[in-house]
Amino acid sequence: MTATPKAGPVDVHAHWLPADLFGLPPGAPYGPLRDRDGQLYLGEVPLSIATKAMSDVPAIRADMAEAGIAVRVLSAPPFAFPVAGSAPDYVDAFNDALGAVVADSGGALLGLGLVPLDDDAAATARLERLVSVPGIAGVAIPPLLGGESLDRGTLRHVLTDCARLGLSVLVHPMQLPRPEWRDHYLANLIGNPVETATAVAALLLGGVHDALPGLRICFVHGGGCTPGLLGRWDHGWRTRPDVRRDSTRPPGEAVRDLWFDTVTHDPALLGLLTERVGKQAVVCGSDYPFDMAQRDPVGFAIAGGLDTATLTANARSFLGVTS
Template identity: 80%
Template sequence: MIGPLADGPVDVHAHWLPEELFALPPGAPYGPLHDRDGELHLGAVPLSIATRAMSDVPAIRADMAAAGIGVRVLSAPPFAFPVAGPAAAYVEAFNSALGAIVAGSGGALVGLGLVSLDAPGPATAQLEELAGRPGIAGVAVPPLLAGASLDRGVLRHVLGEASRLGLSVLVHPMQLPRPEWADHYLANLVGNPVETATAVAALLLGGVREALPDLRVCFVHGGGCTPGLLGRWDHGWRTRPDVRRDSTRPPGEAVRALWFDTVTHDPGLLDLLVARVGKEAVVCGSDHPFDMAQRDPVGFATGVGLDAAALTANARAFLGAGR
């Protein structure tokens, strides 16, 4: 439930986690987070960011001012997603802490909460609670869970309930480890875009968006590999009955009902994204405070011809805040 937003550009993709939750959910595949001389580490791995950039609200507000951001949407970093079993206490602690900082921000901060991902029942109860929290627009979820994506299992249930409750959904990859991606940061550089494209394909080919016409869902990092694969998906949809079994529209058409952020690191790729999904589907994102963040999100987007006011209107539509 979000009220009036502050003026200025909206950054839909930024992360926050209070220090008291650095232990991460039970069974988390990474971590825990900890501070070492002011620098944030995930387990033994340095994250190349200052600890306060993740957890300190004044530091986040200062970064917003420097980047010309009027409204920043905060979600948990993906390693805090509760993907390894029951985590109701952690979810409640995060949502309560997030609700407290966004409710007192004068519309400059908006929250996307967490939900348990081990069973449908707890997720429904948590989503219903999020829908009543001031300053909370929706929920952030991973693109993959237990061998399934957005068209099956708990993730599909969460999308259905979010649509019913009028909540926005941000889909963020988890940088899942694979042996062939062990070196050169490939779990991020290759894995993240592949995870996201898998989720977009599952949503479109699985008929989820058709079944949930009111669903507001945004994919980060420009949709990962999606812009370059839509032509291939369309060809498969036209030529193979198993590809089009659960959907009535080719992916290249259905994709225009989704949102995608601008964190592409490549003006040419951002141009391609706009060409494939339409200007109305693109929203400004930063990925603050990570090393792969777009440090000047508004300047990057407007530098390729996107209009700042239109990006803000798109973000407000995604958040259910109108214009």
């Protein structure tokens, strides 16, 4: 990433998708996206999002101004991840459109691209292409894919390539359906935090963190269940050889080398996150424009004991910004 972002608070977790890609990748389980009287639907499910909030750059910039955000890092919404099969044309179309939007923003917008998730060679080719796109800092990926997480298969291949190429990785849950979570939005309220915690554990206990010490990786929603589980993971690591066989440090120690955003919805949980991972590991996020977004991300973080200078420095470190 050679583009220089503007000075000031950075929101590392925000979503954007151009309207001509609302059809979503082939085989997407929920889609397509539809506009109905200015509101966005995923299939037949209302998202409680104004259509222009997802696709309109001026609307995004207006929200940034209101929230006191100087730089916003845009990534695809998770339902646009190409998880159901080959979608190279969709990936290329998104990355090209994202590159154009970022280039025209004067340093106010940065981007995290997509990558094919069914072909390691195709993933490598896209990642090598993204390195040369100004303002594209890396990629966004799901925490789980085909029954595997970050320690195996294509997801681990992507992480290995990102570490080699100096690209940042944002891990965003998919809100995967399960029968026991069919009601009350539980696939989001419970499923998302569980997906993310699974990925953090796979990264730390699966030896990925040890193998890729230079990897810059951030987990959204405050790491999901991670802050509350680190003590349990550490106990298991110390008492069971099968837990620690692939890693060299207990999770509670190694986790301080990762990044986590502030979208926790609970000041006490943000405080626990900061205590467990350290202030140097926390970055500002909003989850714009979803209904679960943190509407005043900077204010929420400051109320939780963080400061804008630290948050901004952390975000720039995660993104690999050196100037």
